[in-house]
Amino acid sequence: MSLSLLAFFAIIFVLVYMLRVARIGALVAFLLAGVLSGPYVFNFFQLSDTWTFLGDLGILFLWFNIGLEINMRRLWRMRRTIFGFGATQVLMVAIMLFPFLFGFTQWTVTGCIMVALMLAMSSTSADLQLLTDRNQLNTEMGRKTFSILLFQDLLSIPLLAMLPAFSGASISLGATAIDVVVISVALVLSVIVIGRFVMTPIFRHVGKLKSKEAFLLAIMLNIIIWAALVEFMGLPAGLGAFLAGMLMSETVYRHQITAEISPYATLFLAFFFISLGMGLNLPMLGANWHIVLFGLIGFMVIKFFAIFIVSRVRGVNFPDSMMIALILSQGGEFALLMLQTMKTSGIRAIPSGHEEILTAIIILSIMATPLLLWLHDYLQRSGRISFGRTARSLEHPESSIQPDVIVCGFGRVGQTVCQMLDAQHVSYLAIDLDIGAVMMGREMGFNVAYGNTTNRDVLTDLGLRPRRVKSVVVALDNASTARQTIQTIKSIAPRMRIFARARNLADAKMLMSLGVAAAMPETIESSFFLGYSVLDYLGVPEQGIEQMLTDMRADDYACLSTVISDKKD
Numbered sequence: 001m002s003l004s005l006l007a008f009f010a011i012i013f014v015l016v017y018m019l020r021v022a023r024i025g026a027l028v029a030f031l032l033a034g035v036l037s038g039p040y041v042f043n044f045f046q047l048s049d050t051w052t053f054l055g056d057l058g059i060l061f062l063w064f065n066i067g068l069e070i071n072m073r074r075l076w077r078m079r080r081t082i083f084g085f086g087a088t089q090v091l092m093v094a095i096m097l098f099p100f101l102f103g104f105t106q107w108t109v110t111g112c113i114m115v116a117l118m119l120a121m122s123s124t125s126a127d128l129q130l131l132t133d134r135n136q137l138n139t140e141m142g143r144k145t146f147s148i149l150l151f152q153d154l155l156s157i158p159l160l161a162m163l164p165a166f167s168g169a170s171i172s173l174g175a176t177a178i179d180v181v182v183i184s185v186a187l188v189l190s191v192i193v194i195g196r197f198v199m200t201p202i203f204r205h206v207g208k209l210k211s212k213e214a215f216l217l218a219i220m221l222n223i224i225i226w227a228a229l230v231e232f233m234g235l236p237a238g239l240g241a242f243l244a245g246m247l248m249s250e251t252v253y254r255h256q257i258t259a260e261i262s263p264y265a266t267l268f269l270a271f272f273f274i275s276l277g278m279g280l281n282l283p284m285l286g287a288n289w290h291i292v293l294f295g296l297i298g299f300m301v302i303k304f305f306a307i308f309i310v311s312r313v314r315g316v317n318f319p320d321s322m323m324i325a326l327i328l329s330q331g332g333e334f335a336l337l338m339l340q341t342m343k344t345s346g347i348r349a350i351p352s353g354h355e356e357i358l359t360a361i362i363i364l365s366i367m368a369t370p371l372l373l374w375l376h377d378y379l380q381r382s383g384r385i386s387f388g389r390t391a392r393s394l395e396h397p398e399s400s401i402q403p404d405v406i407v408c409g410f411g412r413v414g415q416t417v418c419q420m421l422d423a424q425h426v427s428y429l430a431i432d433l434d435i436g437a438v439m440m441g442r443e444m445g446f447n448v449a450y451g452n453t454t455n456r457d458v459l460t461d462l463g464l465r466p467r468r469v470k471s472v473v474v475a476l477d478n479a480s481t482a483r484q485t486i487q488t489i490k491s492i493a494p495r496m497r498i499f500a501r502a503r504n505l506a507d508a509k510m511l512m513s514l515g516v517a518a519a520m521p522e523t524i525e526s527s528f529f530l531g532y533s534v535l536d537y538l539g540v541p542e543q544g545i546e547q548m549l550t551d552m553r554a555d556d557y558a559c560l561s562t563v564i565s566d567k568k569d
Helices: 002-021 026-037 049-068 072-077 079-104 109-119 124-133 140-154 156-167 173-208 212-232 237-249 254-279 282-287 289-313 318-327 333-344 354-381 412-423 435-443 456-461 479-492 505-513 522-537 542-560
Strands: 405-408 428-432 448-450 471-474 497-502 518-521
Touching (some): 002 026, 026 254, 049 156, 049 212, 049 237, 049 333, 079 140, 109 354, 124 318, 124 354, 140 318, 173 237, 212 237, 212 254, 237 254, 254 333, 254 448, 254 456, 282 289, 289 318, 318 354, 333 354, 405 412, 412 428, 456 479, 471 479, 479 505, 497 505, 518 522, 522 542
Parallel strands (some): 405 471, 428 448, 471 497
16 A cells, blocks of 8 residues: 555656646646556556545535635626626637537537536636736736636536536426526525625634634535535535635635635645546547547637637737637636536436546646647747737736735734825735734725735735735734744745834844844834933933934944843833
8 A cells, every 4th residue: 555655646746747847737637647546557546435535525625716716896897808708708619519519429409508518618727827827817818818717617606506407308498597597696696695794704703713723624614514505405516615615705704715725625626636537437538539539629629719709809909819719728627527526416418428538628628728828839939920919018907906015914003004004095905814903994994804924825815926016014913923924925025125013122133134124123112202202301402312312223223232121011
C-alpha cells in the first residue's frame, strides 16, 4: 500500500507540474492521475465505495464553488452584458450543436437538448486562469468573457432543476419548462431572502467566536444540510450545494468563506476528478477513439464559430471575437458534473456508456484550449496571421472593490484613519475579523468587510494588487497578527507602502524591521500629546515644544529606547 501511495502522489506531482507549465488546470492532472492509477493502467487502486464517496463529496464542493461565484448584486450590475451577451452565446451554441447531435446519434430530442446545453457551458476555472495568466482579465475582451461565464454559472440552476424530468421515459416539454421556471425563480428568491435574514445572523454569531474551526465547520454543515434538504425534495443533491454557495455569496462573509474553504474544496475536487478518471472505461474509449477524435474536433469547431458569430453581431472587433471564441471553445466542469450526476442518479437521458465518450471529449477540449491559444499567439508573432492590434488598456474590474488604501483592522485606530480618508475623498476598504465592528461600521456608512488579514486569498479577493492599491494601513492591536499581515502583504505586493500602528516602541522597531514605511507607537504619541498639553498650559513656547518633540522622534525615538517599557501603570 505504501509503495502504491508513493507512486500515486509522485504521478500527481509530475502531472500537476507539467500541466501547470503548459497552463492547463491542475484538475485535469488529478483526472489523469486517476486514469493512470486506475484498473486499466497501473492498477494501484480500484474504484471502491470509499473513492466513490470521496468523489460524491467532491461533486458537492464543486457545485458549492460555482454557487459561491454568483452574487446577486454583481449580476444586477452586469445584467446587460450577462443576460445579453451570455444568454445569446449559450443559445447560439446549443442551436448549432443540436442538429449535429440529433443527426449523428440515436439520442432522443430531449437528450440532444440537454447535451447541447451542457456543452454550451465552458470551464470557468480554466478560462479565468488563462485570462489571469495572460493579463487580460480586466480588458474589454476579458470583461465580456467573464460575463459569459457568469451567465453560464447562473444557468446551472434551471439545468439542474431539469434533471429529474429525464428520469421518466417521456416528458412534456411545456410542463417541464413551466416547472423549471417556477423552481428556478423560487430558488433564487429563497437565496436572496434566506441569505440576508437567516445566514447573515448565523454567521454573525459564529464570527463572534473568532474560531477558524467553528467558522469552517459552519460552512461545511451548511453545504451538507442544503444538499440533504434538496435531495429529500427529489432534486439532485448538487443543487443544494449550489444553493449553499449562492446563500453564502449574499453575506458579508463571502470573501472569508472563499479563503477558508478553498484548500479543502481543492482537496475534495481532486478526489472527484481522481474517482472520475478511475471510472473511465479505457478499453471502450480506445475502441471508439475515432468517435472521440471527430467528436472533439467537431465540437470545438462548432462552438468556436457560434461564439465568434455572436461576438461579431454584438459589435466586438475581429481580434477580440477570435480570442473570446478560442478561450470559450472547450467544455467545462459543469458538463462533467452533470454527466456524473446523471450516471450516479440513474438518469438515462442518453444511452449507457455515452457519458464516458462525452467526458473524454470535454476533458480533451479543456486540455486543447491552452495549446490553441499558444498556436494563435505564435502565428500572430510570426506574422502569418494579422488581425490588427486592439487597445489593451485595463478597465476597472466589475467588482465594486477598487480602493486606493486598504486598512487592516477596524478598531478605534482603524476607524479614525477611515474617517480621515473619507473626509479627503480617498477611496478605502477596511478589513476586520470582529463581526460586531464590521456590521456596525457598515451601518454607519464605512466601507468595511469581514476577513482575516493574514490570509493571502482574502487580501487578493478584496482588491490588494501591485500598482492598484497605493498603500496599506495596518491598524491591528496585536503585534503577532500585525507581523503576519505585513508578511502576507509583502508576499503579494513587495513594494507596497505600509503604514503600521504599534502599541509601543519595541513593537514599532519589530514592524520597521519588516520593511514598513512608518510604524507609529501609540503609547509614545499619546504621551507626547499629553505632555504637549501640560507644557502649553504652563506657558512653554509652542515652538520650543515642537522642536523638543521633533528631537525625541528623531531616529525612530532613539532617545527613548532606554526608558520605554511594556509595564502597565
